Amino acid sequence: MKINWGTGIVLAFVAFISFILFFVVRMSMDNRADHDLVTEExxxxxxxxxxxxxxxxxxxxxxxxxxxxxxxxxxxxxxxxxxxxxxxxxxxxxxxxxxxxxxxxxxxxxxxxxxxxxxxxxxxxxxxxxxxxxxxxxxxxxxxxxx
Structure with a gap:
């Protein structure tokens, strides 16, 4: 199977977007990152x-x-x-x-x-x-x- 430059660019974009989404999901679900407001009220x-x-x-x-x-x-x-x-x-x-x-x-x-x-x-x-x-x-x- 031959990969031309157009397919390579699409694969690079998909890999980059997957990488970013992985870290966004991981950081939003991590219990160590407390997202509470500074004060209660x-x-x-x-x-x-x-x-x-x-x-x-x-x-x-x-x-x-x-x-x-x-x-x-x-x-x-x-x-x-x-x-x-x-x-x-x-x-x-x-x-x-x-x-x-x-x-x-x-x-x-x-x-x-x-x-x-x-x-x-x-x-x-x-x-x-x-x-x-x-x-x-x-x-x-x-x-x-x-x-």
């Missing part, structure tokens, strides 16, 4: 995105919240110009590699700092989101750090 968070932008702009007008690593854990230090007794809010820690390690802490300050215990933080990358309210104005600061 993604669309609800998207609707409130403008509020987050406004809160971030409010936070830029103040001194930045400092993060300090200590032997006891991570210390979140608020500006001393703010009365810490009037601060309400939440600190969210998000671990991109494992959603089971994510946790939230309510802001209950006895001084200008909040200690996140070392036992709660495993080594690796963390995304920190500090949402707080002071005198009716909302603030938001986002940080990424390696612990």
């Amino acid at each position: 993604y669309y609800k968070h998207e609707l409130a995105y403008q509020d987050e932008i406004d809160a971030q702009n409010n936070a830029k007008k103040l001194e930045k919240i400092q993060l300090k690593r200590t032997e006891e854990g991570l210390l979140v230090v608020f500006p001393e110009t703010i009365d810490y007794k009037k601060i309400k809010g939440k600190v969210s820690l998000y671990r991109p590699s494992n959603k089971h390690l994510d946790f939230d802490l309510d802001l209950r300050l006895s001084n200008t700092s909040l200690l996140i215990p070392d036992t709660r933080l495993l080594g690796g990358r963390w995304d920190l989101k500090i949402m707080w309210e002071y005198q009716g104005v909302e603030f938001l600061q986002k940080e990424s750090f390696n612990y």
Whole structure:
């Protein structure tokens, strides 16, 4: 049987398309590739995105919240110009590699700092989101750090 150049081109296209389809099917069925959304209520968070932008702009007008690593854990230090007794809010820690390690802490300050215990933080990358309210104005600061 003789194969001319036209048949060779058709066979090459069929082989290439089969190769691509094999990998598309294999990757879409692989359990190691998790295709979940980053957050459980993604669309609800998207609707409130403008509020987050406004809160971030409010936070830029103040001194930045400092993060300090200590032997006891991570210390979140608020500006001393703010009365810490009037601060309400939440600190969210998000671990991109494992959603089971994510946790939230309510802001209950006895001084200008909040200690996140070392036992709660495993080594690796963390995304920190500090949402707080002071005198009716909302603030938001986002940080990424390696612990």
